[in-house]
Amino acid sequence: MLSSKEKILSEAIVLFAEKGYSGLSMRQLATAANISVAAIYHHFPDKNALYLDAIRYAFSGKERVFAQVWESECSAEEKLARFVRALLEIMLQDRNFHCLMQREIMEANPERMHLLAQGVFNQQFCLLMQLANELAPEQDAHLIASSIIALVDSTVKCQPLNKNFPGRKPEHDLPEVIATHITGLLLNGLKKVNTNAC
Amino acid sequence: MLSSKEKILSEAIVLFAEKGYSGLSMRQLATAANISVAAIYHHFPDKNALYLDAIRYAFSGKERVFAQVWESECSAEEKLARFVRALLEIMLQDRNFHCLMQREIMEANPERMHLLAQGVFNQQFCLLMQLANELAPEQDAHLIASSIIALVDSTVKCQPLNKNFPGRKPEHDLPEVIATHITGLLLNGLKKVNTNAC
DNA sequence: GTCTATATGGCGATAGAC
DNA sequence: GTCTATCGCCATATAGAC
Secondary structure: OOOOOHHHHHHHHHHHHOOOOOOOHHHHHHOOOOOOOOHHHHHOOOOHHHHHHHHHHHOHHHHHHHHHHHHOOOOOHHHHHHHHHHHHHHHOOOOHHHHHHHHHHHOOOOEEEEHHHHHHHHHHHHHHHHHHHHHHOOHHHHHHHHHHHHHHHHHOOOOHHHOOOOOHHHHHHHHHHHHHHHHHHHHHHHHHHHHHHH | OOOHHHHHHHHHHHHHHHHHHOOOOOOHHHHHOOOOOHHHHHOOOOOHHHHHHHHHHOOHHHHHHHHHHHOOOOOOOHHHHEEEEEHHHHHOHHHHHHHHHHHEEEEEEEOHHHHHHHHHHHHHHHHHHHHHHHOOOOOOOOHHHHHHHHHHHHHHHHHHHOOOOOOOOHHHHHHHHHHHHHHHHHHHHHOHHHHOOO
């Protein structure tokens, strides 16, 4: 059973993701958590502090999912495939996480951005750069790492928009299909240009 | 000189992009537009209608920028490079446009999404699919087109976040550098897999 | 077409009882 | 730790004069 504080936080994650910071009122949150507004203020000093705690709560434990990707002993190509698959799964399954992250990045508050980058994503980004260096030593690892994340992130984000475009097939919603496409594009794209001209 | 209505709309674009729908009050908008709240209600029936008009206003005329990309008589590879460059320029220069689009996609209101897809992006997406078909006839054009947009979009979006990660260099902010990287990755990635194994 | 004045209600936050 | 009641403010929206 969740404590009151945890109940508030888990409801806050869902509702902040859906409505944004200013779109969610303390009254609405209190109703959703089956508690009074005053009780929320017992656990959190103000709305902003609650929001920050909710962000941290939503992001906690995500690194664990990637651990097995990096720990596995397989080729760099296979590691890339597994990373893409893992990131895609997280994004698709936990829409709240994806949505909160998007809002945070868009708001671009420097302080919160730094918290996010250092506290949550830094390790994954470093490991991804290492992988990029194995796959394409002669290219810019930072740009490649960010491209990998970009492909997964934006594909998930634009799913609802892309449904309106021609050429859409049912299988475009399947994680395996998306993952295979992205991995294929990346692996092929990262091969040495020379090997194409033999 | 802008009419009052245009003045309201252009201020609304900036402020809705920055603060979101619920983050911007009619009072704030009235102040920014140097007009009274009641005057805004003379031009627009309510806040929601104003928002929709602002979206349409922000998106108007964007197709024109892409026209020269498609009209030029050059190779498919060169067209891809020009498209990436054009999209990147729009996204980087007009942050309001990019931000509004992001918020719209995130909100995922089906009705507005359809308006956006059909009214604004459909033609570009179709031309992009045609191009994908020229570059890699054996692959899924819809997936490729969305990947191209994804790479540009998310790279722009994550710029502020990526500044916090290691390996960041000053040139990673330059449009040419980003465009070259993305185009290279795509062109190499879309080559027939067979040609790599000869 | 623009203004001042105002209606009505929701907002974040607090006081104080239990 | 949770409640009811309330404060003061700002929100959207309207009425009616000029």
